[in-house]
Amino acid sequence: AVDDNSPWLPYTPTDYILLDCGSSSNTTDASLRSWDGDVRSQFSPSNIENTSSNATSSKSVIQVPYKTSRIFHSQFTYSFPVSAGPKFIRLYFYPVNYSELDITNSFFSLTSNDYTLLNNFSAFLTVSAMKPAVASLIKEFIVNVRDNQILNITFWPSPNSYAFVNGIEVVSMPENLYIRGNDHPIPQVSDNQRFYIDYNPALETLYRLNVGGNEVSITNDTGMFRLWSPDDDYTYEDYGFTPHRDVAIRYRQETPPYTAPKIIYTTRRTMGNDSLRYNLTWKFPVDSGFYYLLRLHFCEIQLEVTLKNQRVFIIYINNQTAQRGADVIQWSGGTRIPVFKDYVIMVTDPDGRQSKQDLWLAMYPELDFRPDPPSGPFTLSPQKKNNKETPRWAVIIGTVVGGGSVLVLILGFLIFRRRRRVKALGSTQPKSSWVPLSDRSKSTKTSGSSLPSDLCRRFSLEEITSATCNFDDNFVIGAGGFGNVYKGHIDNGATTVAIKRLNPSSNQGAREFQTEIGMLSKLRHLHLVSLIGYCNDNREMILIYDYMARGTLRDHLYKSKKQPIPWKQRLQICIGTARGLHYLHTGAKRTTIHRDVKSTNILLDEKWVAKISDFGLSKLGPIDAGHNHVSTTVKGSFGYLDPEYYKRQQLTEKSDVYSFGVVLFEVLCARPAIILDLPEDQVNLAEWARHCYKNGTLDQIVDPNIREEIAPECLKKFGELGDSCLRENGFKRPGINNVLWGLEFSLQLQEEAEMKGQGDGGGGGGGGGGLLPVALASPLTPPLHGESMTDNDENVLRSMTNSDKLKNMTLFSEIMNPMGR
Numbered sequence: 001a002v003d004d005n006s007p008w009l010p011y012t013p014t015d016y017i018l019l020d021c022g023s024s025s026n027t028t029d030a031s032l033r034s035w036d037g038d039v040r041s042q043f044s045p046s047n048i049e050n051t052s053s054n055a056t057s058s059k060s061v062i063q064v065p066y067k068t069s070r071i072f073h074s075q076f077t078y079s080f081p082v083s084a085g086p087k088f089i090r091l092y093f094y095p096v097n098y099s100e101l102d103i104t105n106s107f108f109s110l111t112s113n114d115y116t117l118l119n120n121f122s123a124f125l126t127v128s129a130m131k132p133a134v135a136s137l138i139k140e141f142i143v144n145v146r147d148n149q150i151l152n153i154t155f156w157p158s159p160n161s162y163a164f165v166n167g168i169e170v171v172s173m174p175e176n177l178y179i180r181g182n183d184h185p186i187p188q189v190s191d192n193q194r195f196y197i198d199y200n201p202a203l204e205t206l207y208r209l210n211v212g213g214n215e216v217s218i219t220n221d222t223g224m225f226r227l228w229s230p231d232d233d234y235t236y237e238d239y240g241f242t243p244h245r246d247v248a249i250r251y252r253q254e255t256p257p258y259t260a261p262k263i264i265y266t267t268r269r270t271m272g273n274d275s276l277r278y279n280l281t282w283k284f285p286v287d288s289g290f291y292y293l294l295r296l297h298f299c300e301i302q303l304e305v306t307l308k309n310q311r312v313f314i315i316y317i318n319n320q321t322a323q324r325g326a327d328v329i330q331w332s333g334g335t336r337i338p339v340f341k342d343y344v345i346m347v348t349d350p351d352g353r354q355s356k357q358d359l360w361l362a363m364y365p366e367l368d369f370r371p372d373p374p375s376g377p378f379t380l381s382p383q384k385k386n387n388k389e390t391p392r393w394a395v396i397i398g399t400v401v402g403g404g405s406v407l408v409l410i411l412g413f414l415i416f417r418r419r420r421r422v423k424a425l426g427s428t429q430p431k432s433s434w435v436p437l438s439d440r441s442k443s444t445k446t447s448g449s450s451l452p453s454d455l456c457r458r459f460s461l462e463e464i465t466s467a468t469c470n471f472d473d474n475f476v477i478g479a480g481g482f483g484n485v486y487k488g489h490i491d492n493g494a495t496t497v498a499i500k501r502l503n504p505s506s507n508q509g510a511r512e513f514q515t516e517i518g519m520l521s522k523l524r525h526l527h528l529v530s531l532i533g534y535c536n537d538n539r540e541m542i543l544i545y546d547y548m549a550r551g552t553l554r555d556h557l558y559k560s561k562k563q564p565i566p567w568k569q570r571l572q573i574c575i576g577t578a579r580g581l582h583y584l585h586t587g588a589k590r591t592t593i594h595r596d597v598k599s600t601n602i603l604l605d606e607k608w609v610a611k612i613s614d615f616g617l618s619k620l621g622p623i624d625a626g627h628n629h630v631s632t633t634v635k636g637s638f639g640y641l642d643p644e645y646y647k648r649q650q651l652t653e654k655s656d657v658y659s660f661g662v663v664l665f666e667v668l669c670a671r672p673a674i675i676l677d678l679p680e681d682q683v684n685l686a687e688w689a690r691h692c693y694k695n696g697t698l699d700q701i702v703d704p705n706i707r708e709e710i711a712p713e714c715l716k717k718f719g720e721l722g723d724s725c726l727r728e729n730g731f732k733r734p735g736i737n738n739v740l741w742g743l744e745f746s747l748q749l750q751e752e753a754e755m756k757g758q759g760d761g762g763g764g765g766g767g768g769g770g771l772l773p774v775a776l777a778s779p780l781t782p783p784l785h786g787e788s789m790t791d792n793d794e795n796v797l798r799s800m801t802n803s804d805k806l807k808n809m810t811l812f813s814e815i816m817n818p819m820g821r
């Protein structure tokens, strides 16, 4: 073991270069690091002053290296003759107007040796999209330099554009920090493949977080000048924040002192406290279509936790189990010994647009473990024990009290794309059939509409008629208030699409058409139906969407001869829908209220992924916090309509929560929202289900096809959730985030029951012995008893948790994302 209290830095880079671009003198930054001006630098080409220009920003910036920048109108290369081995390359950008140049016109690509690191990149757009807002940006990559190779960094301005950079940093790193070769297989989440990181990929760091702690500055890193940010912006709920504990960290050969600074391991988030079990969850916006490497760092520093099997948890990545039986003591061999675990996941890109998705990381306590006796031999696999005298969950809760240290480090990595330069750069151009940004006014056929051709594709009427054999009835797959929906094939049959054609006699019309395009083209999410484009020729109003092969959710519940969907799959569909709604309510710039959530507006793709459709009625929520509703004439569908909205004509996102509550009961009971010929008290599903829930007879109206499958705890939770969504008073309904959590918790309860062999086929009656104690409530869901907490309550809770925070706390994380964007 190495003593961590010694004054020396654990790592001294062999190469350490700081180049202040656009500067002719040497400068010093806020961390007192010394930068060389690039004008007469050995790393710049000798003709630098003829091939590029230097500029000072139009805004007064005091910080080096942002004061000056170098501007390139043609290809430009810096060359760094560094030692062989992996290097951090950090590029500093301050995207403002330089000289006469409009920063919004700066698009460029960046290559380093064989890798395309940035592809048609706009620093301005990247910074503008960041939340919270920032003024400058550092892009960090890891590139391996081979023996006798020079590290070249080349800027390639896009056509009619220019590139710029403010500073370049090159720092070497320990050979095997991330590149761990064939001896270290990394599990790939979702299949049984192993992943190996050798010298071939280049990586981009996306997130490096000090979980539960403050920012750890570059000078407090272990010698590589890595910045560790707090994780608050990425936690899903602010749970598990646990006071910093100043203990000595025992680094080991497998996790040497340079891995991460000590403070990273002594600040933390932990999983529990008294009777609460915290699920720890983070979400990270990432581009779809790449592999991601997550490096999670852990260290058990709670002195009471010394045994393996004492604190065991499950790690989920993107809702898939990445690791069962996670046990830090077992992994590391003892307390205060840090350890890290790597996982790779592919974030798929179903629509081929590399749109942003949230990458979820969650850790849940695993309930089946109890500690080994203190003298027990150390074994590598966790031992499951069943001690009938001690409730199984009690052991875990007992050991979690007070909070042990689980550090999560998602090290944001990215993965690579190795491309040949010319091809990589050529591929940045949009497909010819897509209307380019600058080409908005070109269509000759459109009737002067101001539709957003930059955001989605505009089709000609010929393309649509040929896709649908001139709107042949055989191609009709549905009909709604808007008109017929056709199935069609575009791009020479390569893509199947759904084509909605506005019926001129429809009472929905031009306004919905515009709304749908305006809304959907700005909203992108795995759980929203993607709008591919539109056609507005010859006064036609046609919308083109991704084709959802399995049709509507309703078709799989009732009124069709389709195979009934199993309960767990129904839960997954509800979870997906809740995610889509959550994105609408909170994920985009402004709250979007769908206004017509119902089972025919939830579509299912080939893989049963739920997607919300039909945004023709959507409304944007209020802009400022002073107003919490939008006044509007009532729209929506019979049986799903929020009674409060109906009465007051004031729309909030809780109206969607109400409609979603109806969908939840539709899914549970497999019956329509309204059945007119039933006895009066049963006509309206919302009222009838609430009535049964309150009387404890909900199990009697469950769809007979799933009655045997559904675990009693799961039904209880699900019923409670549906009931809370349908509360009369919108304030008392949970927010969609809590609904989402409730659904995930329901799924967890179902899975736990099934794992114990009691949920599946075990009968729908009372809870069998060994099922989870029902009182074990998830802290992430609304209170179980009486009225649910209001939004105000939630805010109070949140601010209490924040104010309770002590300065130093942690789980930390790094994520990296494949490059080549």
Ligand SMILES: Nc1ncnc2c1ncn2[C@@H]1O[C@H](COP(=O)(O)OP(=O)(O)OP(=O)(O)O)[C@@H](O)[C@H]1O
Pocket (backbone or CB within 6 Å): 477, 478, 479, 480, 481, 482, 483, 485, 498, 500, 529, 545, 546, 547, 548, 549, 551, 552, 596, 600, 601, 603, 613, 614
């Ligand atoms: N993207 C799609 N992929 C596959 N089928 C679709 C798609 N969009 C719509 N459909 C089918 O077309 C039907 C009609 O859809 P549409 O959204 O026009 O109406 P609706 O939501 O059922 O009713 P309304 O417009 O009155 O709310 C749907 O029920 C579904 O069967």
